[in-house]
Every structure is written in C-alpha cells, then in structure tokens.
Amino acid sequence: PVTAGSIVVPYGHVIGNEKWRGSEIAQRLQGKIRLIFDDGLGLVDFHLSNRTCILYISEADLVAGDEFKRRLVRFRNASSLGGIVIVEKTQISDQYFLAVQKLVVLELGMVLLPVANQGEASQLITQLVSSMCYVTYGFVLLQVREQSKDHNSNPFLGKRCSQLAEPSVFRTVLQIPGVGKTKALLLLQQFGSIHQLCNASVKELELVVGQTVAQQIYTF
Numbered sequence: 001p002v003t004a005g006s007i008v009v010p011y012g013h014v015i016g017n018e019k020w021r022g023s024e025i026a027q028r029l030q031g032k033i034r035l036i037f038d039d040g041l042g043l044v045d046f047h048l049s050n051r052t053c054i055l056y057i058s059e060a061d062l063v064a065g066d067e068f069k070r071r072l073v074r075f076r077n078a079s080s081l082g083g084i085v086i087v088e089k090t091q092i093s094d095q096y097f098l099a100v101q102k103l104v105v106l107e108l109g110m111v112l113l114p115v116a117n118q119g120e121a122s123q124l125i126t127q128l129v130s131s132m133c134y135v136t137y138g139f140v141l142l143q144v145r146e147q148s149k150d151h152n153s154n155p156f157l158g159k160r161c162s163q164l165a166e167p168s169v170f171r172t173v174l175q176i177p178g179v180g181k182t183k184a185l186l187l188l189q190q191f192g193s194i195h196q197l198c199n200a201s202v203k204e205l206e207l208v209v210g211q212t213v214a215q216q217i218y219t220f
Contacts, residue, residue, distance in 0.1 A: 007038075007047050007050065008050060012033065013033070013034040014034070014047065014125065015037070018037050018038060019045075021037050024122075025122045028118070028119055032126045044075075046125060048084075048125070052082045053082070054085075054086055054125065055071070055084070056086050057072075057087045057088065057100070059088040063092065063096075073108070076108045082111075083108075084111045086114075086115055088114075088121075089115065090116060131174060169194060170184055170185075170188065176216070177220055183208075187208055187209065190207075200217075202218045
C-alpha cells in the first residue's frame with residue numbers, strides 16, 4: 001500500500017518494513033523510538049506518519065543498477081504520500097549521487113537526505129520523528145494562543161497555522177545552520193512561509209533569533 005491513510009501510524013511510532021528486522025538501522029532505533037514491523041509496506045521502508053514515509057537507497061542499490069530508480073518512479077506514480085528518500089552517500093556511491101539528486105528532487109519532487117551509513121540514517125529518522133512530534137505540539141500551542149485572539153483582525157492566521165502544520169516545512173527550516181527546533185518554530189510563526197523567510201532582511205531575522213543566527217540564516 002502506498003496511498004495516504006492506508007497505514008495508520010500511532011503517535012510517536014515508526015512502522016518499518018519487515019525486511020529491516022534485525023538490521024543495524026533497526027537495532028539503533030530500538031530504545032529511541034517505538035519501532036514496529038509490518039510485512040505489507042510494499043515499496044516503503046519506513047512510515048513516520050500516516051502521510052510521510054521513507055524510501056531507503058543503499059550503497060549496494062546504487063551500484064547494482066537502475067532498479068532503485070524504477071522503484072522510486074513506481075512510488076511517485078502510485079502514491080499520495082510525502083516521500084523522503086534517504087541515500088547512502090559513500091566514497092563508492094558518490095559518483096552516482098548527482099544523478100540520484102536530479103531524479104529525486106528535480107524530476108520526482110521528493111525530499112533527498114544523504115547519509116554515510118545505517119547508523120547515521122537511524123539518527124536522522126529519530127530526528128525526523130522528534131521534529132514531527134515537536135511541530136505538532138507547537139502547532140497545538142499556537143492554535144490555543146490564536147483562539148484567544150480576534151481572528152477577524154488577521155486574515156492570514158489560518159494560512160500561517162496551516163504552514164506550521166506541515167512537517168516538511170519545519171524540517172526544511174531545520175536544515176539551516178544554527179537553527180534548532182525552538183528557533184524553527186519561532187521563525188515559521190513570525191514569517192509564515194519558506195518564501196517569506198528567504199526574503200527576510202537581517203534586521204527582521206535579528207528580532208526573532210538574534211544577530212549571530214540571523215546572519216547565518218541570511219547567508220545560507
């Protein structure tokens with residue numbers, strides 16, 4: 001199954017494809033998040049939420065040929081899920097990375113995250129799950145705060161809240177050097193979208209995150 005809503009992921013859990021049971025990545029995830037396995041995930045390796053999943057491309061997959069490309073294309077053609085592609089970028093597979101990046105990001109419109117090995121991948125998955133929980137918690141706080149205000153005074157509140165509810169937007173802001181979870185939420189609360197954040201001046205950024213981080217964001 002690759003349709004949004006076909007898999008129900010309990011809050012704070014990750015559902016892994018049965019083929020990963022006993023792997024290094026599964027062993028490292030145990031104790032950090034609640035990992036359960038399912039043998040019916042099809043093309044998907046890990047479900048982080050009902051609508052977000054991971055497709056893992058190993059060094060061996062890259063070297064073996066084009067089968068991983070066909071898998072990604074099948075997923076994109078059949079799926080309404082938000083797919084994150086994790087790719088092992090090593091000395092051996094580095095020569096293939098540019099082509100993978102072009103396919104995943106430019107042609108399929110998916111998120112691409114490189115890792116060195118399964119150990120690094122497990123850390124990334126843990127961070128992604130934590131970010132999703134964090135942004136959900138932050139979104140609830142914002143909703144409670146905004147419900148106490150007059151919504152008619154700001155017609156953009158609904159739009160801004162919907163932006164914050166998107167884990168992919170939150171994860172994108174987390175990629176900026178010097179920006180952690182708290183600062184990412186503050187930035188999205190202030191600017192409302194990636195576009196507005198990209199066009200913010202250093203002075204505007206300083207009001208939210210301070211001079212040093214503001215300059216890092218502006219440069220990035």
